[in-house]
Amino acid sequence: MRLSTKLSGLWLAACAIAATSDKAVTNEDGIRSIPLRTHTLNSPYLDSDMQSRWFDFGGNTIIRADQYIRLTSDRPSQEGWLFSRVPLTATNWEIEVEFKIHGSGNLHGDGFAMWLTKQRATAGPVFGSADQFEGLGIFFDTYKNNRPGTVFPYVMAMVGDGVKSYDKSNDGKSDEFMGCSARGIRGASVPTKAKLTYFQDKSLKLELQYKAEDQWELCFSTEEPPTIPSVAYLGFSAETGELSDNHDIISVNTKNLYDTKNRPDPSTQKPGSGSGRQRGKGRPDKKKSGSWTWFFFKILMFVVVAGGGYVGFTAWRTQQRRANRF
Ligand SMILES: [Ca+2]
Numbered sequence: 001m002r003l004s005t006k007l008s009g010l011w012l013a014a015c016a017i018a019a020t021s022d023k024a025v026t027n028e029d030g031i032r033s034i035p036l037r038t039h040t041l042n043s044p045y046l047d048s049d050m051q052s053r054w055f056d057f058g059g060n061t062i063i064r065a066d067q068y069i070r071l072t073s074d075r076p077s078q079e080g081w082l083f084s085r086v087p088l089t090a091t092n093w094e095i096e097v098e099f100k101i102h103g104s105g106n107l108h109g110d111g112f113a114m115w116l117t118k119q120r121a122t123a124g125p126v127f128g129s130a131d132q133f134e135g136l137g138i139f140f141d142t143y144k145n146n147r148p149g150t151v152f153p154y155v156m157a158m159v160g161d162g163v164k165s166y167d168k169s170n171d172g173k174s175d176e177f178m179g180c181s182a183r184g185i186r187g188a189s190v191p192t193k194a195k196l197t198y199f200q201d202k203s204l205k206l207e208l209q210y211k212a213e214d215q216w217e218l219c220f221s222t223e224e225p226p227t228i229p230s231v232a233y234l235g236f237s238a239e240t241g242e243l244s245d246n247h248d249i250i251s252v253n254t255k256n257l258y259d260t261k262n263r264p265d266p267s268t269q270k271p272g273s274g275s276g277r278q279r280g281k282g283r284p285d286k287k288k289s290g291s292w293t294w295f296f297f298k299i300l301m302f303v304v305v306a307g308g309g310y311v312g313f314t315a316w317r318t319q320q321r322r323a324n325r326f
Helices: 002-023 286-325
Strands: 031-035 055-059 062-064 068-072 079-084 092-102 111-117 123-126 134-141 154-161 178-181 192-199 203-209 217-222 233-239 246-259
Touching: 068 233, 092 111, 092 233, 123 233, 134 192, 154 203, 178 203, 178 217, 192 246, 233 246
Parallel strands: none
Antiparallel strands: 031 246, 055 079, 062 068, 068 079, 068 246, 079 233, 092 192, 092 246, 111 134, 111 233, 134 154, 154 178, 192 203, 203 217
16 A cells, blocks of 8 residues: 555656646757747637636637637737736746738738737827836837838837837837837748747847748847847737728747756756856856756666556556455
8 A cells, every 4th residue: 555655656757747748848959948838829719618717818809719819810909918927927938929020902001019028918198008118018010100221011120118109100119129020020921930939138030930930030139139028918909090900819838948058957956046047157057956857767767667567567466466366
């Protein structure tokens, strides 16, 4: 009895380890990624109570469970938003969004925004969300108000300090952090996606997919990233004015990133044993903690296999005894 209790405990532990390692992926650059359920949204978007556990919706947003979250429909004067309920607290992350901008008119607007801001879930004049925001806004601007010489749609990042306003009449030019033209991102024949990758104090990169599937165009990349507020919500919003479009979010997939080559991996550390900010110190603990985890795992698997063998043997012996009675 005692042995079987211990075994079931060990089995649960082994299952937990298996489940974690199943989701985590390490690429050839040593970047380990773990999906972040709290900031991920996929069809059918809603649970059985017609709610989303991790996201709120508002304004003119409508949801078609098998297809999209439509921030605005192709009608004038619409605005809608979608915001995470909990802040994104990961140090390093990747957010991949599939979206679709489409409509029937020859002229169309105004575009949509992706947010990582202190503010959340508040309608306003910046692509349907609040102005004077604090944090990062990325605008997929499909209507050129006034930027002579710039090809639209134009994708640009703005870092808000909570005070300055977005200059809509000049498409935010004076406060542009970085950006790129993306002709063809509206009404593309392939699924359109944006991938934003952030390593705190190290880099920020935006890539776009709209020319061909599985082909990412670099929009911008910097090694001097802005500071994202420690409490920042992930959101999307859109608006239409006189001109309109459908602005659809198809999916949002967010991952926690760990640089296993340059920093200790927090998931293999005990709480409080390191802040993960040991740049320049090389990689003192990673190998050690990794091999200890592996060592522990091997012992665990041995116990599980040996235990399973023992249980099987006991069952076989009991059966033999029963058989001997006849
Ligand atoms: Ca504009």
